[in-house]
Amino acid sequence: MADTRSVIGTQNKKGQTFTDTWKMMNEAPRTPSFFTGSEVIKEALRRASCDVMIAYPITPQSEAAALIGELFAEGYIGDYFRGESEFAVMSQCAGAAFGGARVFTTTAGPGTMRAMENFPMWSGARLPIQMIVTCRGINSPLSIQPDTLEIAYLLNTGMLVWHAETAQDFFDWILKGYMVSEEPDVHLPLALCCDGFFVTHTKDVVNLTPADMCLPPYDPYRSPVPCMDMECPPVRMMRDPFVMKSNYISYATHASWQQEIWAAVERSRKHSIHWLDGLIDTENTDADIMIVASGTAVSQGREAIRLLEEEGVRCGLVKVKTLRPWPEEEIREATKNAKHIFVPEFNVTGWLAKEIKATIPNHERVHAGPHVCGGMTMPPEIIVNEIKTTLGLHKSFVMAGRGS
């Protein structure tokens, strides 16, 4: 039962005007700015009417967290503090969101894994927290370089998971993300991922919305669960979890609760399509050869397509923007003409290829690769090589310097 009084057009204490988000993102003038991805996160948060940001340093997200600290000092963030650990940060984020705050945090790599227990808890509690994941290696041997393996672990938490290709995606999707995750029929946390360093530490031209416009504030009364206080559930409900009782209805309640989380992920589909202009972007979907990718692998794929065109090989592209909700029908449609589907990934397991194989008919068309991992770069030439080798256009080439 949301308050019907609109704040649109009024000003916050910093003099920013609360602006209709659709107008702000689609109609307001944009200013080209040369920023790193971390600086772009700061600029998005400046406009996000965020109540609470909680930080714990881990590379490569530390810089973004520190920059948001500056925003707090400037008065754009309601509260800001450092938690004792990543696990503590995510727990504290839950507390703030239970209390009705718009919450933001950032994480990366092993920190994400350390905090993992909290993510399904966020989803189960229907907390629309936004978490930036600046992906880095999580496995031994230790690497601080970009590697998207941690996304695979987030896919089954019940969170929305989006994978940004560029800093421009990051800026837009941070702001749009709150619009999707705070819908009352969704009301789930969002893991907005990017490939660390490639996005966070490189500078790019990003078109920013005016700094004197900001999102309307979060309205906790639109939550599908009651806001927390000491007399209201879910806190009191959790004192006596129904799962502690061994009877059919207790199990049915818990099972229904879990189903409801995934139903909410499904409901996010139409809102994500609305705000992101579709769950995927496509090029040349009539081509026999398709590259399907997410994150910066999309950029590498796009360059590979250009190189292949120079050799007379026509190739199409699917950019997967959201991993949860999973664009099953969209990918099926976009790849229906493809004889060969290549899935370049910055991780060792090939989780995106597995998702695609599980989605489309005749999945033997999917070539899981090329893969790089541990932070290694993926030159577009190795995508070209993978495609040409598979098609028998030439023999595999030998990487320079190997094994001498």
Place this chain on the structure above:
Amino acid sequence: MSDYRVLPGPEHFLPPAAASMGIRLPNPGEAHINGVIASEEKAYEEAAKQFLMAKVPTIFPGPLVLWAWNEKAAKKAAAIRQLYNTLKECVQPGQSPMLIPMPDYRPKYPKIDPEVEINPNHPNLTIWHNKIDCCMFVGVHCHQANLSLKIIRGGTSCYTIAMCAQAGHEDAMLSFRDASVEKIMKLADWVRKLKGTVQPRLTSAKSGASN
């Protein structure tokens, strides 16, 4: 569009959430009936018919209307009382309208009394104990409403209606969205309008207690 239809149960040991079966919520100005998008006007008529057909048509108001935490909630509560009174005036002998509150989602000790209240964690008890064959949720937080609606669909044959103040509920057999005082009153008008035109299922009533 999905082939799945949201129908009175008992559907399954563990029925799926309707959203995962492809049922989509209505857009503003629309409603859904059995998972099929319909005009609000058609939904008013169908909801009123279901109320007037039922042996025990029941309204389950939740905290968002039972707690007078703002003026709007109080007005909605008054509208729901009026809908209930209208229902009582319009039913035929043998029909027993009920108003059963859901003021709180917390566990009850030592157990809930399903004759006088409903709890989202075990809504089937209230349905069974009162032989409710048609009910409407109003003012229940969406998450809790969906849990209840799904458990009811799974284990009982009760027809469920949701009068939702937000985006609506796929797990009800009929759902309105953006509920307001005006919409509640309009449903009452439809009940009054259809008075005497709908045959109640008295002798062949499908009991809510289906197992």
